[in-house]
Amino acid sequence: MSNSDIYLLTTLLVYTGVAMIASWGLDLQIGETNVLNFGFILFEAIGAYVTAILSLGPDTANGGVQQYVFGAALPFPVPWLVATAAGAVLGLFMGLLTLRRLRGDYEAVVMLVMALVAFYAVSADTSLLNGSEGLSLIPAPFQGLVGGGPNTSMTYRWVYVAVVAFVCLLAFFVVRRITSAPLGRALRAVRENDAVAMSLGKDAVRLRILVQVVGGALGALAGAMLVQWVGAWAPGSWTYPETFTLFAAIIVGGRANASGVALGAIIVPGIILEGVIFLPSIGPSYLTPALQWVLIGVLIIGFMWFRPQGIIPERRRRFPALALPGGVEQSGAIQLVDVEPRRS
């Protein structure tokens, strides 16, 4: 495999891994809990910007060609961790602002509007995050350990892929733990009918804010990993259609199923959006991107029409047979059962 092939392949793998983590974060919101977050890309953006300003150093560095607030040069993985926390805080803020008072379509619109407002605010204010030009020259992490950066060392590129893969496993673990626990059941109840869930003592507002926080943290982590791979981040990187790429991944792969969402992330952001770098270009330069979005649109409509459950549907939860204490068989008769003490 030539260096050029490695370059393309590692790029594809990192982009797919990043999209996978972001898709899991969004699926916790829309797939598990029915929080229609059309502004999800905002989480990736805050993760990317926080990581950038915590890695670049003061804005007097690099000849002072960029203006931004609070520059620092913190060691890996501190920027990623702070970025993840920033995503969680943003999720909490968005949740408190929208989910406490608004429902359904209204909250979806408000989240989309919030993403647009943030987009234009960051684009306009050149001293905040260098305006529409964005931030560049963002240093890649752990270059000293590998002996090179993404543009000089193929080893570095594979190491970065390995780190992304490790974080993917970690994120998968977090999502599966949440969705497999009684917490996941409560989230799905809120998704199905929040009035019923509340009538059973489940605090729907708290649960919806919770998925905003956890999903936001995952989205920001994805942004953090992406920005240190790319080395640059500008408002053009997080326009609202990017959120629909993640929606498409969830719809195609299978909502409320972490494996399905992973498959969707491989197909949509991975193969359709990034895989084209392996194909020879056709027609004018704008044709391929346009065809990509057309294809994503067709996929969304096609799957929602013909297979709304996605390629790998949500799994039906079955519970194993359990014996009563002392091996007594269950029957229809009323009997006393020793119940474990509650842990509150």
Next chain:
Amino acid sequence: MSADTVAGGMPETSRSHMAVATEEGTSCILETRGVRKSFGGVVAVEDVSITVPAGHIVGLIGPNGAGKSTLLSILAGAQVPDAGSIWFLGEEISRQNPVKRARKGLTRTFQLSGDLPRLTVLENLLLAAPDQSGEHLWAALVGKRLWKRQEEALVIRARALLNRFDMRKHEDAYVNELSGGQRRLVEIMRSLMANPRLLLLDEPFAGVNPSLSRRIESHLIDLRADGLTMVLVEHELGVVERCCDPVVVMAMGHVIAEGTMGDVRTRGEVLDAYLAG
């Protein structure tokens, strides 16, 4: 939940609470005082004061538009009254949301769309159990060792309930794969898993075939014998006569009569309301 639980029935803890309340002289489990609710210019409930005695099924009847379901929603916390107060087990709950009321033991079923369609029947039941440690983020992340034993105990209890209601074979079915009557049974079983002290039933027989209706009726009578207090909104007066004592009759948002079914059916204002409705 250290006490033994009657599998498929009322938890002992709930019974003891009601017993204490009775011993203290609180003969009613729930009381409303002058409750009023309007929507725009339309008054749905006006000056409603009722009491729900512990261990009874209180029937709430009246013609369409009488305000029965609105009153039930107010009792459950889904609607906030414009005026008046609601007292449950001696505590005023007028401004409490449904979550707080449910955690105190006031649960309900729904007239329409009370389903959680893409949860299995067993999941529906498990969901309703209160104080589940696995519903906390930290416990979920740490893993099963923090919640597995409690979950297994709940599965056993839920299956006993399914056996009692003859629904065990449907435990893995999604609720939207069941008939209308079976869905009503799931709602009732789900409410029972919540350890209710008072169960509000909003037309549980609506759209249910006669055979299943008889089963549901029989289950309600059994649950009353177990000590569960219920408020039943129902149009089928035969069911009300067999299950309920006392009966509250509403019309045009007002309570127009109270008493046994035998008493209220002879009252002129009740006959007028039904004939007019």
